[in-house]
Amino acid sequence: MVIEGITPTTREAVAVHIRSGRIAEIRPLRDGTGRLPLLCPGFLDMQVNGVLHSDYSLEQLRAEQIRQIVERLDCSGTTQHVATIITSPKERIIGNLKTLVRVMNNDRDLAHAIAGIHIEGPFIAPEDGPRGAHDRAYIRPPDIEEARQWQDAAEGHIRLITLSPEWEKAPQFIRGVTELGIVAAIGHSAATERQIRAAVDAGASLSTHLGNGSHPRIPRLHNYIWEQLAEDRLTAGIISDGFHLPEAVLKVFARVKGMERLILVSDAAYLAGCEPGIYRHDAVEVQVHEDGHLGLPGTEILAGAGHLLDWDIPHFARVTGSRLGEILPLVTTNPAHLLGLEKDFGTLQPGAPANLVLCRHEEGLKRLQILKTIRAGSIVYTGEAGAEN
Numbered sequence: 001m002v003i004e005g006i007t008p009t010t011r012e013a014v015a016v017h018i019r020s021g022r023i024a025e026i027r028p029l030r031d032g033t034g035r036l037p038l039l040c041p042g043f044l045d046m047q048v049n050g051v052l053h054s055d056y057s058l059e060q061l062r063a064e065q066i067r068q069i070v071e072r073l074d075c076s077g078t079t080q081h082v083a084t085i086i087t088s089p090k091e092r093i094i095g096n097l098k099t100l101v102r103v104m105n106n107d108r109d110l111a112h113a114i115a116g117i118h119i120e121g122p123f124i125a126p127e128d129g130p131r132g133a134h135d136r137a138y139i140r141p142p143d144i145e146e147a148r149q150w151q152d153a154a155e156g157h158i159r160l161i162t163l164s165p166e167w168e169k170a171p172q173f174i175r176g177v178t179e180l181g182i183v184a185a186i187g188h189s190a191a192t193e194r195q196i197r198a199a200v201d202a203g204a205s206l207s208t209h210l211g212n213g214s215h216p217r218i219p220r221l222h223n224y225i226w227e228q229l230a231e232d233r234l235t236a237g238i239i240s241d242g243f244h245l246p247e248a249v250l251k252v253f254a255r256v257k258g259m260e261r262l263i264l265v266s267d268a269a270y271l272a273g274c275e276p277g278i279y280r281h282d283a284v285e286v287q288v289h290e291d292g293h294l295g296l297p298g299t300e301i302l303a304g305a306g307h308l309l310d311w312d313i314p315h316f317a318r319v320t321g322s323r324l325g326e327i328l329p330l331v332t333t334n335p336a337h338l339l340g341l342e343k344d345f346g347t348l349q350p351g352a353p354a355n356l357v358l359c360r361h362e363e364g365l366k367r368l369q370i371l372k373t374i375r376a377g378s379i380v381y382t383g384e385a386g387a388e389n
Contacts (some may be wrong), residue, residue: 001377004029005039005358007348009325014039018354021377025350037371038324041346042079042355043309043331046160046237046339047118047209047265049084051308055270055281056083061096063103070113072273074381076308077357077370078266080115082160082339087121087134090146097153104157112376116159116339119150120208123163123173124188129215130164132188133284133296133303142173151180158182159339162208164189165199178203183338185237186228188213193227200233206338209267210236210253212244216300229256235338237263240316241307243293247319254320263338264312264330269294269304310368314361324361 001018013029013036029036049055051072054065066083073081085096097117104111121134123142131139142163151158161177162185163170174184186199187208207228214225228234229252236257240250244267254262266272270281271288278287278297287297292306309331316327332346344352358372373381 001354001374003039003356003358003372003374004036006036007325008038008040008323008328008361011325014348016348016354016356018374018377021354023348023350023352023354026348037358037360039348040077040324040328040357040359041332041348041352042357042373042375043077043313044115044335044346045073045078045081045266045268045309045331046263046335047084047120047267048073048078048081049086049120049268049304050270051268051272052274053270056085056096056100057088057092057270058096059092061099063099063107066100066103066110066114067107070110071381073113073308074373074375075370075383076310077359077368077373078309079355079357079373079375079380080113082116082118082335083114084118084120087124087138089138093119093122093150094153097150097158101153101155101157109375109378109380114157115336115341117154117157118160118162119147119158120162121188123161123167123170124213125164125166125190127190129301130188130190130213132213132301133281133286134188135283137283141167142169144173144176147173147177147180147182151182156181160185160206162187164191165195165204166191170195171198171202174199174202174204181340183340186234189224190215191224193222193224196224196227196231200231205233205235206263207234207236209239209244209265211249212239212267212302229253232261235261235263235334237265239267239305240264240312240319241266241293241305242315243291244302244305250316250319254316254322259322259326259329260334262330263335264309264316264327265335266308266312267305268308269306272304272306272308310359310370311366314366314368317361
């Protein structure tokens with residue numbers, strides 16, 4: 001297979017030759033390049049809970065629901081994602097991990113699409129605000145033995161665990177999961193500055209959706225957001241959809257962390273893409289608003305996100321003034337390096353996995369126009385989706 005396009009980083013027209021699921025060769029083009037689309041590495045979304053009534057935390061997760069999530073992500077140019085299971089009963093987490101692994105073992109494309117598993121909770125803050133939409137009934141203190149059981153059930157596929165450092169034994173837990181090869185992330189937390197510093201000293205290296213999963217109001221100078229923002233050892237995951245972070249906050253986060261310590265995540269949830277209305281997900285009511293964002297009815301608290309990276313990338317570009325070529329590492333190499341994926345993952349280089357997106361990025365459009373999505377050398381989506389004014 002040969003794919004032609006213009007690379008956003010160098011603005012060069014190239015032909016990418018694909019063999020055996022990898023980039024075999026890249027050749028420059030000189031003729032007939034005027035109408036070529038952009039050619040990007042496939043996007044890696046490090047936090048996907050679900051979409052369209054399918055979710056990795058469902059009580060009875062099925063293979064067809066996992067396939068539905070992947071197919072919807074394909075339309076957005078997301079070739080890989082990290083399947084995220086949120087705060088749930090112990091038995092459900094173990095059961096869903098086993099289902100995920102069984103599906104990945106039996107379906108080669110799904111195995112390529114799912115870059116790992118993220119357990120977000122249940123070791124988070126129990127109080128309103130930081131807890132977000134997580135069910136308080138299942139929140140519990142960190143337990144390294146439980147984390148080992150998760151990793152055994154997942155056959156080593158867990159790459160990320162989000163917890164709050166406010167728990168007494170959080171530093172010991174962080175050291176323990178880091179030894180298991182799992183990234184420890186700070187999120188849904190009401191931790192003090194001292195507790196955050198202790199967590200980072202123990203090995204925590206990521207802030208999960210920084211600025212969200214927090215109180216509506218916090219002390220203006222001494223708070224857990226400033227502490228994580230100032231900590232250079234923490235990479236910040238952020239939701240750049242226009243609803244989770246105000247434009248001024250997004251600009252400040254980008255300027256302070258720099259492109260090398262930022263990762264864009266969708267945090268897409270169970271009801272992403274559904275019609276407006278109020279729905280019940282487990283014991284929690286969630287409202288899908290007219291503009292597509294998700295929240296707890298009658299509150300300012302968000303409940304995951306309703307948009308994918310094809311929306312978040314151009315929003316980040318508009319707000320920060322960044323070029324697409326500058327933003328791509330935030331959805332390719334930055335998350336790949338954090339998660340410990342192979343060295344050339346998310347690059348356009350010979351030998352790299354052939355995960356590619358052909359798209360157009362036009363001023364005035366809210367979404368990227370995704371023309372073609374290729375995963376491991378196979379075309380998984382073709383169309384004109386995403387062209388919304």
